[in-house]
Amino acid sequence: MKRTLWLTVLLVVGSAGGLTAQSLFNAVGIGTPGDPIDARSVAMGGLGIGLLGGELLPTDPASAADIALPMLVMTAQPSWVDYRRSSPGESGKFRGTRFPLLGIAYPVFHQGVATLTFGSFLDQRYRANRTVDVPLYDTTTTARDVFESSGGVSSVRLGFARTVVGGLSVGVSYGRYTGTVLRRLQRVFPQDTAFAAYQAGGYWSYSGQSLTGGVAYRLGQVARVAGSVTVSGALKATPSGDTEAGGGYYNLPLEYRIGASAVLARGLDFTAGLARANWAATGIRFKNGDAVRSSTSYGVGLELTQARLLGRTAPLRIGYRKSDLPFGFTGQGSASESAISGGVGLRFQESGDFTLAGLDLTLERGTRKDDLLQERFWRGTLSLKVSGF
Amino acid sequence: MKKVGLAGLLILGAVSCTEKIPTSVNEALLPDKPVTVEIRLPWSEFGSDFAVYGGFGYAFQLQRGLLAHTYGGTLEARTLATFGTYNVQPLVRDTAGTLRTDTAPTIIGGRVVAHFDTLSSTVSGVVTLQISAIQQAWDPKTASWDMAVDTTNDRTPWSQPGGGELIPLTTADWSPPDGDSVVVEIDSATVASLGDTLSLTHGLAMSVLTGGVRLNLTNLSLNLVGKTKINPDTTLYMSSTLQYLTFIYSPPPGPPNGTVRVGGVPAWRTVFAVTLPKQLNGPPALCQAVGCPMTLKPDQVNYAGLILRTSQGETAFRPVDSLGFDVREVLSPSELPKSPLSGSLIADPNGFRVPAFMFNRPQGEDVEIPVTGFVQDLVRGTTTSGRPVSNTLALLAPSEPSSISFGTFEGPGGGLFAPMLRLIVTAGKTVVLP
Numbered sequence: 001m002k003r004t005l006w007l008t009v010l011l012v013v014g015s016a017g018g019l020t021a022q023s024l025f026n027a028v029g030i031g032t033p034g035d036p037i038d039a040r041s042v043a044m045g046g047l048g049i050g051l052l053g054g055e056l057l058p059t060d061p062a063s064a065a066d067i068a069l070p071m072l073v074m075t076a077q078p079s080w081v082d083y084r085r086s087s088p089g090e091s092g093k094f095r096g097t098r099f100p101l102l103g104i105a106y107p108v109f110h111q112g113v114a115t116l117t118f119g120s121f122l123d124q125r126y127r128a129n130r131t132v133d134v135p136l137y138d139t140t141t142t143a144r145d146v147f148e149s150s151g152g153v154s155s156v157r158l159g160f161a162r163t164v165v166g167g168l169s170v171g172v173s174y175g176r177y178t179g180t181v182l183r184r185l186q187r188v189f190p191q192d193t194a195f196a197a198y199q200a201g202g203y204w205s206y207s208g209q210s211l212t213g214g215v216a217y218r219l220g221q222v223a224r225v226a227g228s229v230t231v232s233g234a235l236k237a238t239p240s241g242d243t244e245a246g247g248g249y250y251n252l253p254l255e256y257r258i259g260a261s262a263v264l265a266r267g268l269d270f271t272a273g274l275a276r277a278n279w280a281a282t283g284i285r286f287k288n289g290d291a292v293r294s295s296t297s298y299g300v301g302l303e304l305t306q307a308r309l310l311g312r313t314a315p316l317r318i319g320y321r322k323s324d325l326p327f328g329f330t331g332q333g334s335a336s337e338s339a340i341s342g343g344v345g346l347r348f349q350e351s352g353d354f355t356l357a358g359l360d361l362t363l364e365r366g367t368r369k370d371d372l373l374q375e376r377f378w379r380g381t382l383s384l385k386v387s388g389f
Numbered sequence: 390m391k392k393v394g395l396a397g398l399l400i401l402g403a404v405s406c407t408e409k410i411p412t413s414v415n416e417a418l419l420p421d422k423p424v425t426v427e428i429r430l431p432w433s434e435f436g437s438d439f440a441v442y443g444g445f446g447y448a449f450q451l452q453r454g455l456l457a458h459t460y461g462g463t464l465e466a467r468t469l470a471t472f473g474t475y476n477v478q479p480l481v482r483d484t485a486g487t488l489r490t491d492t493a494p495t496i497i498g499g500r501v502v503a504h505f506d507t508l509s510s511t512v513s514g515v516v517t518l519q520i521s522a523i524q525q526a527w528d529p530k531t532a533s534w535d536m537a538v539d540t541t542n543d544r545t546p547w548s549q550p551g552g553g554e555l556i557p558l559t560t561a562d563w564s565p566p567d568g569d570s571v572v573v574e575i576d577s578a579t580v581a582s583l584g585d586t587l588s589l590t591h592g593l594a595m596s597v598l599t600g601g602v603r604l605n606l607t608n609l610s611l612n613l614v615g616k617t618k619i620n621p622d623t624t625l626y627m628s629s630t631l632q633y634l635t636f637i638y639s640p641p642p643g644p645p646n647g648t649v650r651v652g653g654v655p656a657w658r659t660v661f662a663v664t665l666p667k668q669l670n671g672p673p674a675l676c677q678a679v680g681c682p683m684t685l686k687p688d689q690v691n692y693a694g695l696i697l698r699t700s701q702g703e704t705a706f707r708p709v710d711s712l713g714f715d716v717r718e719v720l721s722p723s724e725l726p727k728s729p730l731s732g733s734l735i736a737d738p739n740g741f742r743v744p745a746f747m748f749n750r751p752q753g754e755d756v757e758i759p760v761t762g763f764v765q766d767l768v769r770g771t772t773t774s775g776r777p778v779s780n781t782l783a784l785l786a787p788s789e790p791s792s793i794s795f796g797t798f799e800g801p802g803g804g805l806f807a808p809m810l811r812l813i814v815t816a817g818k819t820v821v822l823p
Contacts (some may be wrong), residue, residue, distance in 0.1 A: 021435035024411045026419045030823060085415060094411045102408040109447040128412045135815070136427040148410075183820050187691075194759060198815035237822055247622050248822040249442060329417070364498060 022079045022096035023375060025184070025335060025368055026126040029284070030250055031325025032237070033277075036101045036119020037061060038075050039360035039383035043317035043343030045299025048214075049261020049272030056103045056115060059257055059275075060226050062216035064113045064161035067105045069354055069388040075101040079379035085372055089321035096126040098123070101383075105389060112162025115173065122153040124181050132187075141195075144188045151181035153206045153235065157293055168219035171228075177208035177235055202243035208235040208252065215304030222263040230255040253294070253326075267306035271319075274298045280325035293334065297323035301341075315345040328370040339366025339379070356388045424678035425691065428669070438781065439661040439801050441645040442726035445656040446790040449530050449635035454503075454606030455793055456518070456597040457638065461705035466638035466793075467552055470609050471529060471592040473630035475584040481619040494615040494625055499580040501573045504614060506605040507565050509710040512694065515564045516599040520573050521555035522582060523592040524548075528634035534641075548676040552594045552637060561599070580613060584629065585635060585815045586632050592633075604707070609634055634783025638793065647802045649697060651714055651784045653795035658726070658785040660719055661801075663810070665767055685768050691766035692813035694757040695714065695782075698746045698806035703796030708748050712796045713740030713785075718761055719781035730783055732765050740787030748796060753806060756798070758784075764812070 024034055025032045036058045037048035044051065048059035054066030056073045078097040085091070088389035127148045136143050159173025166331040184201030214228035232252035239247050259273030280294040301319030319341045328335035343362030347355050367374065435716075448455075454468030481491050501520060523546055524738050531539040537553060538545040547553040560580050563571035582591055597604060608631070615625040640651065650657040668682035669675060675683060695716075701707060718731035735758070747754040766778040785791070799806040 020410055024413050024418070026411060027413070028823075083410070083411075083413075084412065087694060090413065092412065092416060096410065126413070126418070127414045129416060130416055130419055130422075132422060132425075134425045136428060137811075143425065145419055145422065151411075183822070185423070186818050187423055187425065187815055189691065192781075193692070193811050193813075194761075195762060198425070198817070199425070200817055201820045201823075244819045245821040300452055321718065 001230070003174045004287070016361075019321075020092060022081050022085055022098070022377070023123070023368060024085075024126055024373060025325055025327065025375070026123050027128065027149070027325070028329055031122035031124035031327075032294070033326065033350070034100055034120040034122070035122055036117060036121075036155065037051075038073055038385075039223070039343060039362040039381040040317065040345060042381045043319055043341050043362040044271050044301025045273055045319040045362070046305055046321035046341065047256045047257060047259055047275050047297060047299045049138070049159055049228060049263050049273050049275070050219075050224060050268055051199070051271055052263075053226050056105045056117065058103070058117045058119050058155070058157050058159070058173060058175075058212065060216070060228055060259070061173045061212050061214040062161050062169045062226055063116045064105050064159065064171055064229070065099070065163045065169035065235045066218070067217070068107065069112050069356075070107065071105045071385060071387045072389065073101060073103045073383060073385050075099065075381060075383040077379060077381045079377050081377040082373050083373065083375040085374075089370075108160075112160055115157070115159040115161065116227070117157045117159070119155050120180075121155045121177065124149050124152045134189075141190060141193055143190075146188060147184070147187045149181060149183050151179060153177050153179040155210065157210075157212065161214075169216050170220070173212045173215075175210035175212065177206055177210065177232075178205045179360065180204065181206070181237070203240040203243045204243065204247065205236040205240070206235060206237055209233045212254070223260065225260040227256070227258040250284055253277040253279045253282050264343050266268075267304055269305055270304040272298070272300045277326065279364070292375070293324065293326060293328070295324035296327045298322065312349065313347045317343045317345070325368065326372075329372045335368070335370035337366060337368040339364040343372070343381075351388070352389060355385065358385050359383070360385070401696040404622070420820050421712055421818050422678075423815050424674050424813040425813065426672050426675045428812040429696075429816060430666075430810040430812065432801045432809065433536065434666060434807060435663055436661050436801060437664060438519065438660070438722070440725065440751075441648075441650050441657060441659045443631065443650075443655060444787075445658060445659045446633075447530055447635075447655065448533075448654045448790070449633060451790055451792075452634055452652060453636070454595065454609060454634055455636040455638060456595060456602075456604040456606060457705075458597045458602060460603040461703070461792060464603065464638060464641055464705035465534070465551065466603070466608065466636055468525065468595040468606050468634070468636045469527070469529065469592055470595070470634045471531060471553060471632040472544070472583050472611050473632045475627070475629050477613065477615075479615075479617070479625050479626040479627060479823075481617045481623055481625070483578050483619045489619050490537060491617045493591070494617045494627075494802060496580050496613050496615045497577050498614045499575045499577075499583075499613070500571055501575060501593070501595075502610045503563075503566070503573070503606055504570045504608040506607050507569050509605045511603045511709055512564070512565055515562050515563050516597055516602050516604070517560055518571060519557055519596050519598055520561045520574065520575065521557045521594045521596065525553035527553070528593070529635050530616045532577035532635065532637055534637045545686045550639065555594050558593070569620040575796035580611075583611065604637075631672040642703055642795070645797075645800075646754065647800040648700055648702070649784065649797060649800050649808065650702075651796045651798075652712055652786045652790075652792055654791035654793045656791070657788050657813050658783050659794055660722075660725060660781055660783045661808075662722070662781045663764075663767060664780060665764065667813070668799070675814070675816060681774035683816060685814065687765040688814060689814050689816050690716070690765050690768060691815050692759065692811075693761045694759050694811040696809040696811055697756045697758065698745075698803060699756060700752045700797040700799050701749070701751060701753075702795070708792070708794040708796065710743040710792070710794070711740050711742045711744050712748075712789065713796060714758060714796065715785050715787040716758060716763070717741045717783050718763065718779045719783050720779050722779065722781040730778070730785075733787070734760055735787075738787065738817065743796060753799065757811065759819070764810075
């Protein structure tokens, strides 16, 4: 079993698709922020904080304190996107998969739980084309410009959580931002011209640090309230030796999250969360006019915890989430993302209150839009959780 | 539990295999447009040290023959050939029906079969061919119209130009519409002399007696006709081995007189140095986009082509079939004409092909030979493998020699038609982070 698990881990870490999202909003600002959360959190409003039960969530470091057994979480997120853009009009489809969260939690000498997570932060992957007429000496040929931005920023966090007293628990994690981006412009000529393609671009490596602290209070088995704050240093982009352009330096926002869950009735849980990141205060200015604004997100969700499927526990979940996107194509519009979600948890192996092996599946239908661009997407989230190994 | 891990592995693997990157055709998502311009450098701005060298290779290396009589008003050409010893020992069925080897069959005659390349020959109607016996010692590797032997230590002229005093043996008519080969019967004495490889004078000469034609001979074979004592009623047909096939011609082409000349037998090469401007100060579109003067970089050169204007050249040597042209770096220009050359800059091993008709038009035609890799290397100063690049180029036939015809182009003194260097250059602003 362990070998299969590690194979899976390797697949996720080594996947070429890596931590990539699927949005043309990746083209604005420094990319589209993506939360490192699992399928259960996505299904219940998508903010990754304040859920009942022990979870391995970088957004809620204190929740790891309730993890009693070693746990491994892997999450994949395929999506299918239709987009429509005005001025100039264009539409199209794309699809892709990202792996927003890979993590491991391990109880340490009954003192608490150590965590190591690898999660998404900013997605910068997109491509854009244009056709250009190239006047030559006695004729005109047509070339195609292809710009590709490939890469993004991830976060590796090492954390620790423990129950302090009664239902009060705290967690803290130290994170390193990591990642690269390749930005490349190619001009490709028709084959019959025998012209070699023109290519210009650069390659940058990202680095930076973050510190997340969280606190949670659990009222027996009926309610839980949690909050977290993430403080980040500047994100530094260092050009490679053969990159002509200079580096970049981006202040990252202070991020607050708060969430709560409560048992409304036997087998019915309710959760709600709120997050805010003050991107506007970072002072980032983009030469191309891309707008920067602080983002507020909220989400709500319900979970039928005692639903069963084929004789096994299979919680059913629904949720709704709305988030501001910090970067938009214009300064006037407000870019945002909203989605409704539904999901199910499949428990393959349980021991008492512990789930030793399970798969959470979530399907979202959502929209991302600003004044110029609208994307409608179907997005699946699959989380594989294994405990007690 | 194991099944769970495996299922996870499969699901995660499957969903990761369907990437289609978000792609837009929106102008706003791309960096500033680079600009692509065409620059044509006249000879005076890039070329120097022009020279034409001849004498590369020998006619025998072509392993073909050539026949001509007053072609183009002047060209005479004859094919010379030698055959190996007739070491034939046929298996013959005797009167009892048993197969036996005849170690000494009697040769009673022979047939010379000549095969022609009808497409690259210039001929109309029936032509008369003549086979003659060579009467003088000669060297198939170095023989020319005037010289029977032309080696370092021995320069012996023919007793009379064109193969010496030839003894005509027989003639035959050939009509190209009837086929691409002709059979000429020869008697046993001639067959015997052709097979005497110890004689320095052995060999035959084939010539054409009809005026105004040029025939490309692709192969010459000698078939022996014999009798055997094992079974006197049997006639034997045996083949012999062609030893050397070459040709001699006259007059040789005149000096190139400042034109670019490539090809021929022996082959001609044209060499010249290429010097690129260190900085570009135009055209205006380029300066407007990136500012001038602009220092050229290798990856900004999308294309470079050498534009040559064809010239008719001498009628007798004008191409009648497409010609291949090769371009190589001259690795040690100071050692010209014997400098080593780089590998070919033309991807096609047959060279850059130019149709024959382009050399037949009085006004000439522009031929553009791509040299993009060379110009990129020249801008860089080294090849991609790090070897210092030579700025001297040689234009030559892909294999020397490859045809008696050669290509002629206007040289540096050709005014508007002198060689030009065409560059397609793209430059843009540096791609930066947002």
